[in-house]
Amino acid sequence: MPSGLQKKLKKLPASKSKNIAYCFNYFTIHQHSPITMAKIKKKGQAGAAKNFITRTQAVRKLQISLPDFRRLCIFKGIYPREPRNLKKASKSASHSTTFYYTKDIRYLLHEPLLAKFRDQKALSKKIAKSLGRNEVQDAARLEKTQKPKIKLDHIVRERYPTFVDALRDLDDALALLFLFANLPSTSTVPPRVIARCQRLCHEFEHYVITSHSLRKSFLSIKGIYYQVTIQGQDIMWVVPYRFVQQASAEVDYRIMSTFVEFYCTLLGFVNYRLYTTIGLVYPPKFDTTSDDRGAELAAFTLQGRSNGKEIANDSDQKQLTNGHTEDNSAALQAQIELAAAAQEAAPTEEESIADEPQETAETDAIDKFEVVAPQGDVLAQPSLSGNQAASLFANLTVYISREAPRHSIEFLLRAFGCKRVGWDAVLGDGAFTQDETDPRITHQIVDRPAFADPLPAQHNGATTNAEQLQKVKPGYIMPGRIYVQPQWVWDCVNEGELQRTDTYAPGATLPPHLSPWVKPTKGQYDPRATLEEQEAEGEADDDSEVEAEDEEVEEQVAAELEGAANSEEDSEVDAGDMDVAASDNEADSGGEEDGYNDLDGFEGFEDEAEDIDDEEALHQRELAAEAAGLAINAKKLNPEQERKEKAKKERQSKQTKEDEEIERRKMMMSNKKRKLFEKMQFGNEKKDAEAAALRKKRRKLERSQ
Template sequence: MAKQKKKGQSGQAKNYITRTQAVRKLQISLPDFRRLCIFKGIYPREPRNIKKANKSASHSTTFYYTKDVQYLLHEPLLQKFREQKALSKKIARSLGRNEVQDAVRLEKYAMPKIKLDHIVRERYPTFVDALRDLDDALSLLFLFANLPSTSAVPAKVIARCQRLCHEFEHYLITTHTLRKSFLSIKGIYYQATIQGQDIMWLVPYKFVQRVTQDVDYRIMGTFVEFYCTLLGFVNYRLYTSIGLVYPPKFDVASDERGAELSAFTLEGHRVAGAIDQKEDEQKMLTNGHGQIQNSETIQAQIDKIAQEAEVEDDTKEDENPEEQADSGTIDTFTPAAPEGDILPQPDLTGDEASTLFSNFTFFISREAPRHSVEFLLRAFGAKRIGWDAVLGDGAFTHDETDPRITHQIVDRPALAQPLPALQGQSDPKDQPLQAIKPGYIVPGRVYIQPQWIWDCVNEGKLLRTDLYAPGATLPPHISPWIKPTSGQYDPRATLEEQEPAGEADQDIEEEEENADSAEEVETDDGDESEDGENEVDAGDMDVASASSEAESEEEVADGFAGFEGTEDADGLSSDLDDEAQHQKELEAEASGRPIPVAKSKEDARKAKALKARQTAQSKKDEEIERQKMMMSNKKRKLFEKMQYSNNKRDLEAEKLRAKRRKLERAGKGKA
């Protein structure tokens, strides 16, 4: 006889454990259990059959894997938590005895410190694993870096998050690995490519944040504690991989004056080694004394080597000019068919990103977001960036009238008045600090709105600055991660590129018909208000017979127009059209309505083109119906679903194009 299984000893009842059982098994408090699970990356699980896992109990509970809880039994942090609990009891005892100094001493010196280094190494065996999990860490740390200090969020935590985030931004600036950015309602999205991994994070706008009470900052603080350790590991690995010293030098006084990124000074091992090597060479040349030996001979050898190197570089450029030109470019992909989807293009290289803004000198006005603009400009090659002294320390120049400035980033209404000539010394360093009054501009300088920087970064090239002038209507700011597909509306493309043939003419015809119908309604209301003399006259002229004759003539004309075998088909149709037009004029005159104007050649052409499009569409629909008859029932239903979604997408795109066409016509009318 086989051994009988007891209920609750195998299956889901054994694989899952409730949170209460896990806390009792680990012998820690519930807050410590939550912290430990966050640090170790253990999350609640939902069994397939809750009734079996809960051993037929009806109350709701939270389940964990039993093996995960057994794995926590050997965690070194458990001992740290127990030591903290014992110390908190000693502190409470000292406070109960009114021994305040002893309580302060115990809390300051005897509190065991928790280190999470071993947990980071356990959860991320390789550096690529850490990079893949860096999105949430960066988003949360940038969020806490912008929060105000409260009792729930201490100032030390905020300062640590700010420093780690600035260190990471300095790495992106040095390596030019930032690729895209997008301004959204939630904040500013950034994407960087580090060692082949795309990392995207969200940075909130620097507004005044309201700390609400419905958020559990203890849970978020636990995540921040772990993510700070993780980002510290990642920053150390990134800095050392490019030969920089970590942590970089940090000037506290400059940071207090609002320098932010400029408060850090990067140092490299390679640079230090090169300086030491030069000093050793200098000592060898001077033989340990202050006098250089054989300086003329050494200088002649150096000049000879430099000339040879220049000649070799010139010959290489002359031999392969095309290869030199194409070495820094990336191949672009074009669709094979005209109606095919737009293929995603490769991103910028580090060399192209480092030279995008390298030839310009920028000045950030006080109303522009300084930190985000400075970070983007420096990440894409800008070396000289100035701003107003109110925005903080660390600028290239605080003088707004500096002639070296080529582009000024403003977010104000249109500026029109040129700045009068400044009297002073020619050297900008010797001139006093000056500010330009609102409404004045410096001649020869380009004024742009901040969106120009984001659009240039996403497009990978410098765009036209006149479209982003102060006060101008900005182009649509589209997310760089959404690629347009065929059939969808693309606000970045022109209407001629994406609208079907004749769609604009059809839209204009519909508007004209709506206007004509509105005028007819107005005239009919005016006729009814009269004393009825026109009605008596119309009744004497037998309008009904005339209209019936006109309809019969129109039918005959349509019949002749469709018959193309005769030589005088065009002549007959034109004569019939003239007669029909004459009859319509008589009817309008009898009824007191305005006389309809004869259609011009352009209107006839549009009508003919519309009829041709309708004929082609009807043939296409008939062909589709014939093809559907040959399909199986399953494929027919699938095809109808696809057709429904495509028609819905085309209808939405048509509405958006009509709205844009109307706005463009209104803009041209105002101009």
């Protein structure tokens, strides 16, 4: 720094001289380096404006129509996104409502389906020109020969790289396909779509039946819920009830049909993989004639594989036999002969394994976790295994009445091992027997009122004569057969064991049908458990005392009302006899004194005075006994009341100690934790109050019965 500048800086104040010296030194050092400035960013080239794109811009970028853009987004799994700041994401003055990620739209630019959509658009123009020229045959020929076929195989492989990914996303597909399988055919839902959905759903049900992978089912207002476990993945879907459906105009079936188109391809891939995993040929043989007669599941014939090659022999085909029918009796007899020959050929193996069945039965059974400590954690119990599910209904022969839902019951029975299911002829083809009087039937599922009389004439043996079928009239029962309501099947499936049949008899009040996925928590109301298992200590005694007090109050109120009514009647009678009494008093010589003596008003005062004297005397005796240290001779209680009073005092003292301990701990908490703990405590008390109210209601119902 020059000496002249230093002298001038010394004359200035210290703050100003330091600033000037700093500036001089800075510019001296950086006098040869250029001064760089930040680049100004243009609007719409960074941030939310670049990351998001509107739907209109996306359609223009892809050069397709809006319906095709919707279909493409559904196929590829691309959905609208909502930016944090709509003003920054929008590039125009008017805010758009639908945004997509820009990277997703760029990803769609290389999609092969775009060429199919453009070819379809060009074909539609050609057809429109032909119709404009009144060339109907040329238009029909173009639509039949040049219509592009859209395949979604590559999209399924892109969206689901592994088979487990496809299984995890299968619940929505099954719910929608089962819904369309039960819809009526309309202009928006053509019959071929419904037939395709029904066929795919029946194929999937056949796999569930063969692999015994069904675990739980539940009847709800929306429909019937099913849960299967396939390769460790839990899949749950809902099937609507088979009522008369009416297509609503408010539902956009075009969007739903696009989802159905993709889900049909997905379920076809999944069914192929599942069938080949267990050694079956896909697709199974389908009998259209039998399906037209209402056979449904029985219209399919499963066929096995051998070393990767299909087995073409009829003897190796596995048809849904449904028990001992005439068509497959020879095949069953052949299997029995083969099994007997194999047993005769290897007797030594039988002798060596004769002592092992008990051990294998023990090892195959699933362990159950039991709570050892009274306040221990309740662990989730393992579900059924495939072997247990296959043997649940294996020994039963079930007949389904006409009023019961046949398809759902048949699916459940077959999935859990039942091989002989019969039903009425009007329900369709494929039954084990259509004769309701067949003596081989062990259980019959009915949904009618209670039966009155047994069948007067029993049916001896099975018959195939159509004139002798259906001899059981409404109101009659077959001797030696168990009649149950449809809920029995669902409860047996959810519990994993056969339930008592007397509680499900026709006309009986059914037990509560609860969701198998909602597990009862400790302290909450459980309709399945008894009151003794879930009520708190002394809750029943306190409730009985409150009810007794309420009854006493009601009796006192009733007595007071009755006394008031009697006094009104007495006053009316006295008013009617007033004239006679006045004449009698005038004739009496000592009327005034005798009148004062005959008044009844002083008797009440005398009784009250006696009660007061008794209370004062009792109080004096209690004071004297307390001063002398003697026991007070109070009103004696019976042993049961003494036990209840003692238990009540112990509970109160215990509760007081617990409350004091909680308050002491709350004093050691911070303000934030204390408020959080109070909120939790409030929620728990609210739930406990609701559970106590439900238990009280149930206790009253049980006492009334």
